[in-house]
Amino acid sequence: MDTPPLLASTPLSFVMPHFESAVLSNGTPVYIVPSATKDVLTITFAMRHGACHDDVPGETCLTLEMLKQGTERHTAREFNEEVESRGCWIRCAADHDISTVQVTGLGEWFDDVTDLMADCVLRPRFDAEELDKLRARSVADMMIDLSDVDWLASRAATQGAFTTHPYARPREGTPASLGAITVDNLRKVHRQLLAAPRWIIVAGPVEPQKAVKRLETLFSALQPSGQPQPMPPAVKSRALGIVASNEGALQTSFRIILPGLPMGHPDYAAAQLLTNVLGGFTLARLFTILREEKGYTYGAYASPMVRPLDASIVISTSVGNEFTADTIATIAQEVSRLGSQRIDEDELENARQHIVGSFARSCETPQQTAWLLHTIVNYELPFDYFEQYVRRVQELAPDDLLPVQSTLFSTSSWVVGAAGVTALVESAISPFVGSVSHWDRKGFERP
Known part of the structure; x- marks a missing residue:
């Protein structure tokens, strides 16, 4: 095979952009990337707890999705209207190892978007009717995946490589496992999420001291994080x-x-x-x-x-x-x-x-x-x-x-x-x- 002609070569001297750090009174690390010239604000609340820790496959991913489906103060519809009225966006997702809640919006709405984030992280409603709707949508998507050869090949490779390790399980669960998940499962996972090691990252047009003060007000009631649940390293199959x-x-x-x-x-x-x-x-x-x-x-x-x-x-x-x-x-x-x-x-x-x-x-x-x-x-x-x-x-x-x-x-x-x-x-x-x-x-x- 002939080697293509060289791409343009320009050495890169990279220096990590400026950021500031602080620690809330409960030990939660906060990292802030300030930028007065940008309009968009993003806040990420990360927890070191993921689908590897599931007792019922899919329960962590389903719990994260349910964080947006209503809070103690708002039904699912009301909460989504609150989010949309401020032109912001909330993403709640889990992979096998960590879970994140991320909110993105304009910097002028800083107080509002942090309040919405705290509401869904700390006070989710976990309404049984909303759980049934979300479960039905998830199962329908999985049934479609079964005819997709790309999805099937990925599942086959993962199952073959990781065998009995939690990485072998689909993080979203299966139709059978989702059917076994109840509101009690969601509440259990939510407690585990809040007890897990966590960190917060803020990026955008915000004054660092103001950001830390606001996050302290909203999240200081959380107990200090515990130690992460130990998990075995993955040992892969061969040939x-x-x-x-x-x-x-x-x-x-x-x-x-x-x-x-x-x-x-x-x-x-x-x-x-x-x-x-x-x-x-x-x-x-x-x-x-x-x-x-x-x-x-x-x-x-x-x-x-x-x-x-x-x-x-x-x-x-x-x-x-x-x-x-x-x-x-x-x-x-x-x-x-x-x-x-x-x-x-x-x-x-x-x-x-x-x-x-x-x-x-x-x-x-x-x-x-x-x-x-x-x-x-x-x-x-x-x-x-x-x-x-x-x-x-x-x-x-x-x-x-x-x-x-x-x-x-x-x-x-x-x-x-x-x-x-x-x-x-x-x-x-x-x-x-x-x-x-x-x-x-x-x-x-x-x-």
Whole structure:
């Protein structure tokens, strides 16, 4: 494969934008990214409790969604009208590890939006009728997902890679598990959320002392955070294929999970560069071969999936049924090549400049700086982490990458999730894995 011409090369000297920090009287850390010249205000209330802690799969995600469906003072309709009348937006969501409530609006509405945030975080209504409505919508969405080969491949790969670890479970639960969730479950999860370690990040046109004073007024009644519930690190399967069947599918979708490195690892920057070389942008190997040269797909990508308990690299693409066998063979060839052969200078430089350029565009606004801060706090990284990361990305040479290449990129350590016509998919992936099994649909039976 010929190396594309070099992207424009401009060294980036990154310095973490200014922010201020404080601690509320109950020990809650607050980080503020002030910007007098911007109109938009964003406040994030994060809690270190996620779907990994579920007793009933889906209960944390459902609880977060229900925070917006009415409070002690307002019905669901009244609360949404209060939010809309101020031109703001509230997002409540949980992943496997943390839960966040985020409000975005104009800075002039600071007192109002913080009041709305506190209302849904501290005093949710948890109305049984609203729970039934939300549950019905969620189950309907899941039934639609069952015919989506991309969703099926993702579920198959995750189940195969993480087996009995909580990461193997869908964070939203299943139709069966959602049917078992009651208002009592929501109230239990809400208590756990408020007891979990937490932090608040404010970004936008706000005076830091005023922000801290307002947050102290609203949230100081919360008890000091307890210790996070310990969770085991994820141990992934190896050389395994998982097939999710869709006999009417016209395409095969692949989700392939390789080992990755955590953000705090000394070789994390090297892993990012290598992932970018493989499939991180339009000049990357998988994209160039599978789309530009062979015309099998609109896109083929590799991206990091880093979480507190695991780090992985995920390869994803979808191709017509007739291209299934050659696609997995091509991906296997490129993974093996990356794991064993030195990268040339020009290819590395293109991957480097894509990372540097993308990063430069990701820290232009207070909200983007707030996201960097959120990442630092969530992964317990030093506050100069991204300065070190950008510097390291620009220092690495091809020979520096060889030990990481051989460690991460091997078909002997991957898990191949594939969805489509069973016999076609199984025969295609079998030569590249040690064993093949089938996605367990338990819990997804139609109610």
